[in-house]
Amino acid sequence: MHDIAFIRKHPGEFDAGLQRRGAEPAADRILALDARRREITTRLQEAQSRRNEASKAIGQAMGKGDKDTADSLKSEVSEIKQAMPALEEEDRKLGAELHDLLAALPNLPAEDVPDGADEAANVELARWGTPREFAFTPREHADLGPPLGLDFETGAAIAGARFTFLRGDMARLHRALGQFMLDRQTGENGYTECAPPLLVRDEAVFGTGQLPKFADDLFRTELNLDGYMRSVFEEVARLSDEERQEDPKDFEAKELKAVTIEQAMAAWKKVSEDSPKTRRWLIPTAEVSLTNAVREQILDEGALPLRMTALTQCFRSEAGAAGRDTRGFIRQHQFEKVELVSIARPEDSEAEHERMTQAAEGVLQALDLPYRKMLLCTGDMGFTARRTYDLEVWLPGQGAYREISSCSNCGDFQARRMNARYRPEAEKKTQFVHTLNGSGLAVGRTLVAVLENYQQEDGSVAVPEVLAPYMAGVTKLEPLS
The missing domain is CATH 1.10.287.40 (Serine-tRNA synthetase, tRNA binding domain)
Incomplete structure (x- = not known):
């Protein structure tokens, strides 16, 4: 805002x-x-x-x-x-x-953000690592993964396109990556681990900028209150006239003696249809839950910066993404991600942005995955961002760098939507905080990167050494029997 x-x-x-x-x-x-x-x-x-x-x-x-x-x-x-x-x-x-x-208006870009209409105008700032040279032609994960437990067919049969079923050591490796990332962000980078809700109210997705403009990108649920409301109506219907006047639920069914339960239920459904009170949104990222942890609050300056992280399921409808990455595990409707969120003073947010990005880079470096750091142009940034760094990991099967993390400084844009403020010491007037968010990292895309970078000629995949404590002795993914 x-x-x-x-x-x-x-x-x-x-x-x-x-x-x-x-x-x-x-x-x-x-x-x-x-x-x-x-x-x-x-x-x-x-x-x-x-x-x-x-x-x-x-x-x-x-x-x-x-x-x-x-x-x-x-x-x-x-x-x-x-x-x-x-x-x-x-x-x-x-x-x-x-x-x-x-x-409905996007955040204004920082002065140093390059102008441009799309990703072609993004600026490469740095590269880390050297892409491995293979003695064979490296395969894409979508070809390499199925024999190892990356089951696209079962996922599609259960839930439809862009859902995947992981089996055996593939599922273990996926879990290991998430746990490793979470442990690193909490143990080495000072983020507080959180376990936030996955279903949130309208106010939460408005606060972080997904509503109203990007509702089509979200999955929405409806609360099933029919059973509860029917029980209320039936209870009130049994009351005598005297009891009816005294019962606190009387407002739900004052005229029940003149209508049937079915008529009362129909009236209830008409009132509650598409109401914010009866719907929830599945989070597209834990940014929504974590950032909204400070909504409508006035924080003490001494409490800042707040650094929070969570490993959660995320859900995106991918509206408008038809034809993009439909093959493989990169663009899914359901995926896991370790999210990083910082709540900072305005004068600290730029330094916090650099720190957050380095925290994400550290995971890639620990996994020995080559990547490059990009400064996004004005046309490629998200709606709420004023500056964004993307980390793009090298995928040898595709022969290309692909996004694996996006770290953004939103300034006070989200804070104004959430009314999240802090009180500077020795001052009466409050100020809006600055909010930042980033991926540390997207677990599924990291799995893809490990599969493609650690693949062997025989179709197996070596497990990165740093994940050994999480893999119970498994050092290689091999075809399932």
Whole structure:
């Protein structure tokens, strides 16, 4: 979310930032709407103030026996009361319209972010490691993996396309990677391990920027309240008239004596259909749960930075990704990832961004997987980011570098959406925190990288030495019997 005060002072700079993101100028629309709302708000406040003054004056006039003045004031108060609901409704509508307009606009890029329309304009900053030379033609993981336990057919049969069933040591290696990453981020990099919810409310996905613009990329669930509500209606239906008036559940079924249970249930479903109260969203990344851990809070400056990590399942519908990585284990609807989230002071967020990226790089280095570090251009960054580094791992089977981690500094963009603040020491005024998130790493893509980089000519895959404590003596993945 953007700071309306900044837009008022720097409309040209704001539009220039949007233009760099490929968005249309919006300052004029925002400021016109803001001016209308402030005008209505002022009129509403003046009406409220005059109503209070007139009400007080009525008592004074009555005390003096001045009936004419009292009657005139009463008439004025009545007129004000009649006019106020319309002002309040217009103020609410204009506020909602302004909120929705601001919520739909992407974060502004940092000054050093390169301009560009897509990934072709990303800038390579560094490379680490030397790609291995094979004495044979390396295979892609989608060809190498199935005999070793990467079962695409069973996954598709159970859940559909882009779901995979892992078996045997393949499943063990996948688990080992996740545990290794989590242990490294907590033990060496100082992140606090968390076990957050996988199902979240509308407010949470709005706070981190997935709603409202990217709802199609998410999986949504509906709470099944039919059984509970039917039991409530049936209980109320059994009450006597006297008990019905005293029962706290009476609001659920006041007129049950005049309708059937089925009619009451139909009315309930109509009211609750597509309601935020009856739906949850499966998280696309633990960023949603971890970042929202500070929503609506005022943190002490001494508590910052907060560094949190979690190994969770993630769920993405991949809307608009038809034809991209449909073969293999890279782009799945369900996958695991170790997420890194930092909550920092504004003056510390750039250094925290570098630190977070290094924490992700450390996993690749420990696994001896060659990679490159990219600074994303304005057209390739995520909606909430002001600067993003991508780490791209070398996949010899594809002969290409592929994204395995994305680390972003969001500035105060998410914090404003969540109302997450901190109070600087010795100051009364609060400030919005800065939020950062990154992958440390995506487990499935790391599995792909290990398979392709550690493959052997006979079709087996060596297990990286650093994973030995997690593999119970297994040093090589071999075809399942």
